[in-house]
Amino acid sequence: MARIEHYYDPDAPPANSIVVAATAFVLDDHDRVLLIQRTDNGLWAIPGGGQDVGEYISETAVRETREETGIDVEITGIVGLYTNPNHVMAYTNGEVRQQFSICLRAKPVGGELRPSDESSIVRWVHQDELDGLDIHPSVRLRIDHGYARSPEPYIG
Structure with a gap:
């Protein structure tokens, strides 16, 4: 099912889920x-x-990471809670979903990198390489918050 992401788009359809x-x-x-x-969409993202x-x-974060990356x-903790009502995803079936995502901190304990139906490339990326990748602003926010290592989770 195809989707279009709207991020601070005044012409975005209203969320219905x-x-x-x-x-x-x-x-x-x-x-x-x-x-x-x-x-x-070809963008770089963290698994989820x-x-x-x-x-x-x-369990969702563990499962999705395994499915998408191997x-x-x-x-090990929580990075933040992301509920921006100005970020919606419009699907071809008429659903318009408001963002509600919990970003959890994790460490690898096994497996091997492999792509999936949802990921064409899977790789480990150094922080100084991030600016050269096409990353949606909402995902980059999570990555930046993860690297900040704040003792308190982001809530927004």
Whole structure:
């Protein structure tokens, strides 16, 4: 199902749903972040997706990371809560979803990098390489907050 992201777009359609999602800010021992290049829009992102019924939000982040990257992770904390009503995704089925995402901090514990149906490229990226990648501003915010290592989670 195709989608169009609207970010601070005055012409965006009004939201008609909210779906809880989780993303994972995963750092390896070399302080590199785990990124995917998305197959749906070509942008670079941290792994993540919607929470399934019967699943803890931490399980969502672990599952999505494994599905999209091949890497097994352990959740170690929370980066922040992202609920910006000016960020909506319009889907071809008429759903217009307001962002609601919890970004969790994680560390790799196994697996091997591999792409998936949702990720054409999976790689570890040094912080100084981020400016050279096409990353949506909302995802870059999570990455920047993850690297900031604030003792308190971002709430916004």
